[in-house]
Amino acid sequence: MTLDETRRALLGRPVAVDVAATVLSRGPGVYAWWAVASALPDFPGRPNEADPGLRLLYVGRAANLRGRILRTHLRRSGDSVLRRTLAGLLMPSEGYRTTWRNGVVLIPEDEVRLTAWMRRGLRLTWVEHPHPEDVEADLVWALNPPLNTRDVDDDEIRAAVVTAIAAYESSASPG
Numbered sequence: 510m511t512l513d514e515t516r517r518a519l520l521g522r523p524v525a526v527d528v529a530a531t532v533l534s535r536g537p538g539v540y541a542w543w544a545v546a547s548a549l550p551d552f553p554g555r556p557n558e559a560d561p562g563l564r565l566l567y568v569g570r571a572a573n574l575r576g577r578i579l580r581t582h583l584r585r586s587g588d589s590v591l592r593r594t595l596a597g598l599l600m601p602s603e604g605y606r607t608t609w610r611n612g613v614v615l616i617p618e619d620e621v622r623l624t625a626w627m628r629r630g631l632r633l634t635w636v637e638h639p640h641p642e643d644v645e646a647d648l649v650w651a652l653n654p655p656l657n658t659r660d661v662d663d664d665e666i667r668a669a670v671v672t673a674i675a676a677y678e679s680s681a682s683p684g
Contacts (some may be wrong), residue, residue, distance in 0.1 A: 548630030597677030
């Protein structure tokens, strides 16, 4: 699969998380998270061509698409940069609370609340790719998703995201 084919697939019509959960494969690939208008309205993002009411937030890669999206991004803040970023951005408005467990994590009830927020406000596209690590940086550079912090082109947005991640990371400590 060429980089251009992969990019076009990610720019296709996003589906709800619950729909994705029924069809995601366990194969390797790349994925994109898209936001509805009310989710993080202050963050710009490329509009989706098939559904202009959605805008791109984040692009990632996975050795196992199903596991990465369903078991990591939708459950565990300790293992997901996307969840930590969202939690950091939403802490002021949603009041998420953290604790220390080999690192900063949301308390269990707030993990559930963040997952519910993601299911309401985010959509997904993905494509299987045999070597996602070979295309991820080029896709991020080409698509410029605002929640990615590497390989993006907007210093102001990246600074806001890095600040939110830092606020999250400093919200709990060992001991």
